[in-house]
Amino acid sequence: MAPDTDRECGRRFDAGFHDEFGALLAWRRDVRRFLPDAIAPALVEELLAKAHTAPSVGNSQPWRFVLVESAEARAWVRESFLRANADALADLSGERAATYARLKLSGLDVAPVQIAVFCDEATEQGAGLGRRTMPETLAYSVVCAIHTLWLAARAYGLGLGWVSILEPEVVTKSLNVPSEWRLIAYLCLGLPEEEHLDPELERAGWQDRQGLKERIVKR
Amino acid sequence: MAPDTDRECGRRFDAGFHDEFGALLAWRRDVRRFLPDAIAPALVEELLAKAHTAPSVGNSQPWRFVLVESAEARAWVRESFLRANADALADLSGERAATYARLKLSGLDVAPVQIAVFCDEATEQGAGLGRRTMPETLAYSVVCAIHTLWLAARAYGLGLGWVSILEPEVVTKSLNVPSEWRLIAYLCLGLPEEEHLDPELERAGWQDRQGLKERIVKR
Numbered sequence: 333m334a335p336d337t338d339r340e341c342g343r344r345f346d347a348g349f350h351d352e353f354g355a356l357l358a359w360r361r362d363v364r365r366f367l368p369d370a371i372a373p374a375l376v377e378e379l380l381a382k383a384h385t386a387p388s389v390g391n392s393q394p395w396r397f398v399l400v401e402s403a404e405a406r407a408w409v410r411e412s413f414l415r416a417n418a419d420a421l422a423d424l425s426g427e428r429a430a431t432y433a434r435l436k437l438s439g440l441d442v443a444p445v446q447i448a449v450f451c452d453e454a455t456e457q458g459a460g461l462g463r464r465t466m467p468e469t470l471a472y473s474v475v476c477a478i479h480t481l482w483l484a485a486r487a488y489g490l491g492l493g494w495v496s497i498l499e500p501e502v503v504t505k506s507l508n509v510p511s512e513w514r515l516i517a518y519l520c521l522g523l524p525e526e527e528h529l530d531p532e533l534e535r536a537g538w539q540d541r542q543g544l545k546e547r548i549v550k551r
Numbered sequence: 552m553a554p555d556t557d558r559e560c561g562r563r564f565d566a567g568f569h570d571e572f573g574a575l576l577a578w579r580r581d582v583r584r585f586l587p588d589a590i591a592p593a594l595v596e597e598l599l600a601k602a603h604t605a606p607s608v609g610n611s612q613p614w615r616f617v618l619v620e621s622a623e624a625r626a627w628v629r630e631s632f633l634r635a636n637a638d639a640l641a642d643l644s645g646e647r648a649a650t651y652a653r654l655k656l657s658g659l660d661v662a663p664v665q666i667a668v669f670c671d672e673a674t675e676q677g678a679g680l681g682r683r684t685m686p687e688t689l690a691y692s693v694v695c696a697i698h699t700l701w702l703a704a705r706a707y708g709l710g711l712g713w714v715s716i717l718e719p720e721v722v723t724k725s726l727n728v729p730s731e732w733r734l735i736a737y738l739c740l741g742l743p744e745e746e747h748l749d750p751e752l753e754r755a756g757w758q759d760r761q762g763l764k765e766r767i768v769k770r
Binding site for chain 2: 343355357358359362380381382399402416419420423448458461464468469471476488498500508516517527528529539540541549550551
């Protein structure tokens with residue numbers, strides 16, 4: 333499977349690593365059920381340091397991490413989730429509504445670490461390179477950092493849940509950050525109550541995973 | 552550094568893996584200088600299978616991969632890059648313009664594998680869960696798949712370059728995909744000519760990496 337070459341590389345990764353990395357991807361789940369146990373600040377810092385190695389357009393590194401620690405700020409976010417979730421449920425009817433109502437969609441009540449991740453849309457870093465025709469790549473860079481943090485968390489036995497059922501303007505105002513910062517994600521982080529290979533939304537009968545083949549075309 | 556618990560987990564990753572995963576992140580670069588050597592189709596498939604394990608909002612799996620193989624399609628994309636790049640250069644002046652003109656910003660001329668990655672904005676998979684207030688999470692799911700592919704490629708000794716200096720509408724039309732598919736990225740993939748720990752934009756004097764500390768605030 334490895335490319336057929338004996339060229340020198342900066343760093344080689346062997347079949348053992350390929351397997352373990354595959355297992356990391358397979359066990360990476362969106363977690364909503366956390367243990368309340370505190371996470372060492374040094375570990376959170378290590379995860380953020382890993383996230384900080386993510387690729388970014390023009391080397392702009394536009395990610396900004398807000399560690400949401402105060403009870404007041406957490407309450408605002410939780411209230412925003414409850415409103416947004418009630419609105420989403422109100423849009424549904426019948427079987428779908430019943431299933432939705434049974435889902436657990438966030439770990440905001442228990443997760444010991446909560447991080448709001450923003451994109452600094454006003455950053456001058458990178459001098460605009462690479463985002464003239466596709467300005468959305470700035471936000472995409474922040475997503476790469478979030479995904480890096482997610483995988484790193486799982487490698488250390490932590491679960492991460494990405495909460496998007498929120499009112500982004502309300503959360504942004506509640507956290508009192510610069511108006512040029514755009515909310516990309518609100519993350520819950522902590523020890524997971526349980527571990528699974530299949531997504532919770534699949535187990536709960538909301539949405540199965542589909543195949544890869546129909547997602548590939550050639551031109 | 553590991554969380555202090557003896558709870559059973561689905562899968563444990565040890566310190567050796569933490570180190571190797573850190574090395575993978577450190578050696579993951581945006582590559583624009585490729586060898587023309589062909590890449591085995593089975594390896595490309597393996598990378599796409601890894602990408603397909605990415606997280607997605609509501610389990611929507613909205614990524615669509617277009618393997619751009621025909622000389623005609625590749626020429627359209629290259630022409631779009633040349634136009635967008637000339638426009639970007641025309642916006643600059645003085646030192647910045649001179650530096651920009653010297654940069655190598657894509658591997659479109661040589662990269663043996665080229666993949667246009669789209670988001671199917673019309674997908675019904677996931678039934679809209681999680682994207683009522685933040686619809687952009689659908690595109691963000693595709694970014695997670697791209698980032699997964701990027702890391703997997705590097706693990707197998709391949710380099711990946713994300714080209715965003717393109718006219719997205721032109722590329723979308725050239726590739727004759729459904730109008731609901733939104734271009735997220737155009738990827739070049741192949742054996743890298745050289746390996747580096749520092750970004751090419753840093754080496755070329757465009758943009759240094761900055762520190763993490765000023766990117767973290769508490770609330």
